[in-house]
Amino acid sequence: MLADAEERQLKDGSIKRWIDQLKGVSYDMDDVLDEWGTTIAKSQMKVNDHACKTARKVCSMIFSCLCCREVGLRRDIAHKIKELNERIDGVVIEKDRFHFKSSEGGIKQLEHQKTTSIVYAAEVKGRENDKERVKKMLLSESSQGPALRAISLVGMGGIGKTTLARLVYNDHEVETHFDKRIWVCVSDPFDEIRITKAILEGLMGFAQNLNELQNLVQHVQ
Incomplete structure (x- = not known):
């Protein structure tokens, strides 16, 4: 459905806002999982370290303190997960009113399709700031000289990375600045x-x- 959403967001600002919400909640999900994984790793490291350096009685007391701390962290993580689930429910409910068309293959098909530089810039809305940021990096002094420069556009499928690249590629300043594109x-x-x-x-x-x-x-x- 993201393939249909990406195409339709060019003409419908509400769909672009929906994709931004989906992107935001997906990034927050990653953050929560990273936070939980880091917390577990730190706790295990502390327990192992104290087990090697302290007496069994002291180690037991420290381990109990760490367990209490983990309970608080688990409660915090659980609260964040509950909040994320509520946001996801909202995203799903809003998705249904757009009646996106789904295609077989889903994300895999979207990622593997061939692309061209053709873009109808007049139909693209809400990407001026992003385009100017990429242009500034491309045309800055740091892009001069023999050093090769790579600028990556990163994000989940369907948020318009290719569309943004097309806008920059076809920009008049970029076209006149470089001998070859x-x-x-x-x-x-x-x-x-x-x-x-x-x-x-x-x-x-x-x-x-x-x-x-x-x-x-x-x-x-």
């Missing part, structure tokens, strides 16, 4: 030779009749 889709399975050929085609307008990665990379250089 090449759009290459890297999907599964990862094929270095196919990717390098795509880069060459973007540079020269045609694909080289080469099959060895070394020769292809030399042509790119």
